[in-house]
Amino acid sequence: MLNTQEEVLEAWKTFIARGIILEDKVRPEIARSWERCKANGMDPWSLDFPIYSQSLLKEKRTKYAQLLTLSGPIMNFLLTLLDCNISICNLEGFVFELITPLKHYPRSLGTYANEFTSGNGAVTIALNEKIAFRTDGFEHYRMVSQTYSDVSVPIHSNSIMIGALNAVNPFSCLPNQALPMIIAADKILENLLDHNEGKFKPFIDSKSFQEMIDCSSLFVIVINQEGVVLAENLASEQLWDPILLKNKSFENSLIYKGDLSLLLDKDTQNVNQRDFLIKELTTSKKQSYLHCVLLRKNRILLPNGDIYSVLVFDPFSAKDETGNPCNFSSKPPKYCKPTLPKDVDYIGESPAWTKVDRMIHKTAQFPSNVLLQGETGTGKEVVAKAIHRISQRKGSFVAINCGALPKELLQSELFGYEEGAFTGARTHGSIGKFEHAHEGTLLLDEIGEMPLDMQVALLRFLQERTITRINSTKSKKVDVRIIAATNKNMAELVKAGQFRQDLYYRLNVIEIELPPLRERKSDIPLLANYFISELSKQLKMQPKEISDDALKILCQYNWPGNVRELKNVIEKAMILSEDEQISSEILSEYILHWAPDSSSSKDEDSVEKLSERDHIIQLLEKTNGNIFQTAKALNIARNTLYRKIEKLNIKIKTSALKDSK
Structure with missing residues (x-):
């Protein structure tokens, strides 16, 4: 039976504090890796990472040139399927190849991944124990790595172990099938190494290749340069009969024939996250189609010059207003507006907001502290609520504004108090926000305004996860996920001595910066229509439409008050508008007459x-x-x-x- 993250965290705390292994709460391979880390003098609180060596990287890449050539296509397949860092290291843990979906990830390439310098992980355990392995969250010895999820498998050449193939997600949990997937990929690589198949003839037809893509729960299609389908995974067979699809042009499956050229194009920016209309190919005469979002596409070059395109789709079925599936037997519409999910926390489809959305979903799965930064009105509390909802924590979401209360009241609000703690205290005392948020999430809004002595108390809580009410001597353990939010530059506050540096690092495990509305103006029409829908319910009014002219003016305005200001403008317009449509004339004067500075x-x-x-x-x-x-x-x-x-x-x-x- 696998241990829960809560059990592993308890085991980790016990080992760090007392050096004792709770054998029923942590796997033996993890326990042994912790003991090795401790014996090697590894500091679990260290934020340092190994130093990059360009000369050593060049030397190793020359030594393992053949391995790099053979592993390149396989690593790119894994990158497309898992959307995370894929790397290869030698027996000493030196990482000499890394491909990543992240724009900036300098930590591991050209460095040693070992329990002397970087702590434990799947790669160090795979190399030490000589087994395929997976580590998640609090199984990592170093606190800085406890948002990671990683899998690793040893690489053998002619039965001799030469290194490891690794997949690492620094922000969220890898899918359940990540380890079987990387094991299947390793089988392909070892087969190529043993038989020196430089032409990659067995690559696409091998059983291991099919095992690799079958591990994905998403729909995976592999096509060649002509668009002919070479392979598809088991999940995709829910839509397509393999007999009707394989060795046929994928164009036959697309409603719009011109979409094939987009899928074959070298540029991925124009097609990723795009909605494609794909026929359900079955032996039945009745034909329908689904909207399939292309999550990822990757062109993979083989050493023999062949090029494969790996397509990863996420399908969803459209429904009509009554909740019944739409009938797609007739000619498909040119545009289908996506419906909003039942639980809506935030709205946005722009590239700037899509990045935030990805961070929210990756962050929510782990209990790590989060720091939300952004201008006033950008939706920090809304995002905090989204993280709480997606995390599915049992307890409540609780928020407190650290800048709205004096120091004395802030302490009692956070920690609670017993009877007689101060003048005006309730007869039976009161629990604080930490206890209210037990097994839930606590948002510390305007964290930059927190007084320095309260910062000390918060730091102590983050270290011990216990609270003591005012006028009490009893401590109580509390399980709370902390999200802090601010519109201030925290680094400058630290530099000015107004905020503790150690507390800043504790809160800033994961930082999410929310873009101002002026940097995502393409979301304004979507936000405006959403606010109209929600406000019509709150104000008990008939929903109104907003004219194209009014939308154009809203999109030109610079929105210093961000989303909050937009909502207020929409509410005022709905109340003042006497027609069924919100026209440009009803908008506030300052918006109608706003113009950029003359100099700009x-x-x-x-x-x-x-x-x-x-x-x-x-x-x-x-x-x-x-x-x-x-x-x-x-x-x-x-x-x-x-x-x-x-x-x-x-x-x-x-x-x-x-x-x-």
């Missing part, structure tokens, strides 16, 4: 033509590298600008200079 409007056309990187460089040059002035001109926070500068690889000197290409 002069350069509006040229700015639109500039890339984001060039635009930031231009503003930095104009302000002589002044971060405050540049952030103000971009209408973003300084910490947001710092992230963009790092992401876009912009170098700042006395004045900003363009990198030479």
Whole structure:
């Protein structure tokens, strides 16, 4: 029987504090890896990572050149199926190959993954125990790695172990079939190594290949450059009879024939997350079709020059307003507007919000602390509620504004108090927010406003997970997931001595920055219609439509108050509008007459033509590298600008200079 994460966490705390293994709460392989980490002097609280070695990386890549050639296509298959970091290391744990869906993930490539320098994980256990293995969450010895989920399998060449093939998700839990999938992938690789099949002839036809894609619960289709279907997994057979699909053009399955060229195109940006209409191919005469979202697509080049496209679909059936399945036997509509799920926490389909949505779903599965950053009105509490709902924690969602209460009241609100604790205290005392949120989630809003002495009390709670009510000597253990939120630059508060650095690192295990509404204006029509629907219920009014002119004006406005301001504008418009339609005339005067600053409007056309990187460089040059002035001109926070500068690889000197290409 597998242990729960709560049991593993209890075992981990006991081992860290007392050096005792709770054998009934942790697997023996994990226990042995903890003991090795401790014996090697590994600090479980360390935030350090191994140092990258370019020279050693070059040396190992030369030594394992054949392995890299043979493993490349297999690793890319795994990347497409699992959407996580895929790596290969040698017997010493040196990672000499890494492919990742993340834009920035510098930690493991060119470094050693071992229990001396980086703690334990699936790869260290696979290498030490010589078995295929999986680790999740609190099974990791180091706290910084306890959001990870990873699988690893030893690689053999002619029965001699030479390294390990690994899959790691740093943010969320890998699917249940991740370990069988990587084992099947390893079988293909070992077969190629043993027989030196450089032409990859057995690759697509091998039993191991079919095992690998069959492990996925999503619909997986593999096509060649001509669009001919080479393979499909078991899950896809719910839609397609393999006899009708295999060795036939995938174009036969698409409602819109032009979609095949999109699926074969090298560019993935234009098709990922796109909705495709696909026929249900069965021997039955009756034909229907489904909407299938293309989650991922990857073109894989084999050493013999063949190119395969791996397509991973997530299907969903559309339903009509009564909840019955739509009849798709007739000509399909040009556009089907997606219906919102029953439990709606937030709205958004823009690229900026899609990134936030992915982080929310990855984060929710683990109890790690989360720091939400964003301007006022961007929806921090809404996102916190979403994380709580998706996590399915048993307890309640509780929120407290750390900046709205004086220090004395804040302490009693958080920790509770006993009778007689202070003047005006209730006769029988009161429980605090921590106890209210037991087995649930506590949102500490405006965390940057918390007084320093209360920060000490919060840090103590995060370390011990116990609370003591005011005027009491009894401690009580509380299971609470902490989410902190702020519209301030926490790094600057720490630098100024207004916020404890150790508490900042404790809260900032996972950071999610919410984009302002002006950076996701494509979501405004969706948000506006959602607010109209919700407000019509609250105000007991008939739902109203919003005119195209009004929407256009709303999309042009800069929204300093963000989503909260948009909701207020919609509510006012609904109340004042006497017609069934919200027209542009009913909008507030300040929105109707809003215009960009004259200084920026002069350069509006040229700015639109500039890339984001060039635009930031231009503003930095104009302000002589002044971060405050540049952030103000971009209408973003300084910490947001710092992230963009790092992401876009912009170098700042006395004045900003363009990198030479």
